[in-house]
Amino acid sequence: MENEKCTGIITQIQRCSVHDGPGIRSTVFLKGCNLRCIWCHNPETYSGKIELQHFAAKCTLCGRCVDACPEHAREIDGGGIIYKNELCSHCFTCERNCLNSALQVCGKEYTVDELCGILVRDKKYYDKSGGGVTFSGGEPLLQHEYVFECARRLQEEGVSSAVETASNVPESVIRESVKHFSHFMCDIKAIDPTLHKSLTGVTNERILDNIRLLASLGTNILVRIPVAMGLNGTDENIAATARFMKENGLEQIELLKLHDLSEHKYNSLGLPITHPSGTEPTDSDIERFYTIIKDILGERMTRGFKK
Numbered sequence: 288m289e290n291e292k293c294t295g296i297i298t299q300i301q302r303c304s305v306h307d308g309p310g311i312r313s314t315v316f317l318k319g320c321n322l323r324c325i326w327c328h329n330p331e332t333y334s335g336k337i338e339l340q341h342f343a344a345k346c347t348l349c350g351r352c353v354d355a356c357p358e359h360a361r362e363i364d365g366g367g368i369i370y371k372n373e374l375c376s377h378c379f380t381c382e383r384n385c386l387n388s389a390l391q392v393c394g395k396e397y398t399v400d401e402l403c404g405i406l407v408r409d410k411k412y413y414d415k416s417g418g419g420v421t422f423s424g425g426e427p428l429l430q431h432e433y434v435f436e437c438a439r440r441l442q443e444e445g446v447s448s449a450v451e452t453a454s455n456v457p458e459s460v461i462r463e464s465v466k467h468f469s470h471f472m473c474d475i476k477a478i479d480p481t482l483h484k485s486l487t488g489v490t491n492e493r494i495l496d497n498i499r500l501l502a503s504l505g506t507n508i509l510v511r512i513p514v515a516m517g518l519n520g521t522d523e524n525i526a527a528t529a530r531f532m533k534e535n536g537l538e539q540i541e542l543l544k545l546h547d548l549s550e551h552k553y554n555s556l557g558l559p560i561t562h563p564s565g566t567e568p569t570d571s572d573i574e575r576f577y578t579i580i581k582d583i584l585g586e587r588m589t590r591g592f593k594k
Contacts, residue, residue, distance in 0.1 A: 295402070295433035296394045298331055298425070302409060308449040308470050309592050310418025313406050317434070318394045320425040322453055323488040324476065325561040326515045328549040332425030333558075337394035339382060340555035341370065345389035352381035352390060370557075391555075399433070403440045410446055419447035419469070428456045428464065438467035451511075454497040455489060461497045462504075470592065471508045472541075473498050477519045478527040486518055495531070502535040509539040509592050514573065515566040525576045529583035538587045540580055542573050 296318040304314045319335030320327075327333075331340065346368060353361045353368070360374035361381060382390040406420050413419050420441055422434050427450055438448040449470035454461065464471075475498070476491070477483040483491040501508055510532055514520040532540065547562045554560075568576075581588045 293399050293433055293436050294396045295430045295437070296335060296337060297397055297402070298329075298394055300402075300405060303412070304421070307421040307423060307451060308419065308472065309594075310416035311409070311412045312418045312421050312449075313409055314421045314423050315402065315406070315427075315437075317422065317424045317427045317430050319429045320453075321429060321455055321489070322426070322476075323561075324513075325486055325563065326513065326518070326545050326547070326566065327562075328546065328552070329425070330549065330552050330556060330558050331393045335425075335429065337377070337392060337396070338556070339375075339377070339379060340391045340393050340552075341368065341557075342389050342391065342551065342555050343367070344551070345387045347387055347389075349386065351384045351386065355380045355384040393556075399436050399440055402437055403444070406437075406441060407444050407446060410444065413446055419449060421449045421451060421470075421472075423451040426453055426455065428452050428454075428460050431456070431460045431463070435463065435467050442467070454494045454501075456493075456497070458493075458497060458500065461500055465501070465504050465506055469507060471501055471506050472511050473501065473508055474511050474513065475528050475531070476513065477524055478531055479524070482519065482524070486515075498537075499535055502537055507539075507592070508537055509541055510537055511541045511543055512576075513543045513545050514568045514576065515545045515563075516568050516572060517566055518563070520566070520568055520572065520576070522576075522579060525579050526583060529580040532580075533584055538584055539589050539592055540577075540584075541591050542568075542576055544568050544573060 298318050299316040301314040304312045307314045318332050320332050358374045358376050360371045362369045379392050382392050427434050441448055447469040450468045451472040453474045476487055480490040546567055
C-alpha cells in the first residue's frame, strides 16, 4: 500500500492523553461508526464523511455564508439560517467566510505520512511513560486499512499502538488487528442481545465472538462498559458482563460514567437527540458495580490495564 494514496478521515488528534491506554498517549479519533448508541456523546463521528456543523448560538446572522455559497444552499429566513442540504456541494466556502466559528468543518483527511509525522513528535513522552498512540472513534476499524498502515509505520518508528473498538467488524479484521496493536480496549455495551440492540441498533453476537477470539489469541484486553443507569447500568447486566469476562480469562475492566452534555453537537448536525435524561451514574453506583465485578472475578480483577 502506498502511503501517499492511503488516507483516513479524522475528527480530532488529542495529544498528551492519559485516559486511553497506559502512559502518555496521543489519541486519534476517526470518523465513522456502525453503532447508534442512544447515549453517544460523539455524534459527529457517525458519518464517515467530512461534514459541516452549524452552531446556532454563535451565529450573528451576518449573511456572509449566504453571500459566499456558490450553490445558493443557504438563506436567512425567519430569524435563522436555512440550510438546503440537497443543493450543497460541500465545498465549505461558507465555513471559510464565517467570522464567528458558527460553521465548522467536522473531519479532515490525512495521509499516513501526515498523521504519523504529527504523532511521532511526542515519542519522547511515549518512551518515558510507557505510552503510545491510541486509535479511537467512532469505530476506527471501519477504516482498518488506513489504521493498520499507520500502526505499522509507527511501529517502525518505535511507537506502539492501541485501539479502542466496539468490535462490530468482520472476524478477518480482528485477526489482522492482532499484528498491529499492543493493547485493545473493547466496549461491551450489554450482554443480552435484545438489550444491546435496543441501546445500539445492532445485536452483539459478532461483538462477543470477536472479543472471545481476541482473548483466545492472548491479546492484552481492557473491557470497557459505558454505564447508563437504568439501561445497561443494572446489577444484572454488570454481573453478566463479569461472568462473560471470567469465562474468557479477562480481568481488566473500566467503567465509564456517561454524561448527557452533547446536545449542542446533535443540534449542530441536525440530528435528533436520543440520550435519555437521568442516566448518569454516581460515584457510589460505579463503586457498587466494581464490587459486583470483583465478587465474580476475584482478587485478580484490575481497574484499567495492569501496571
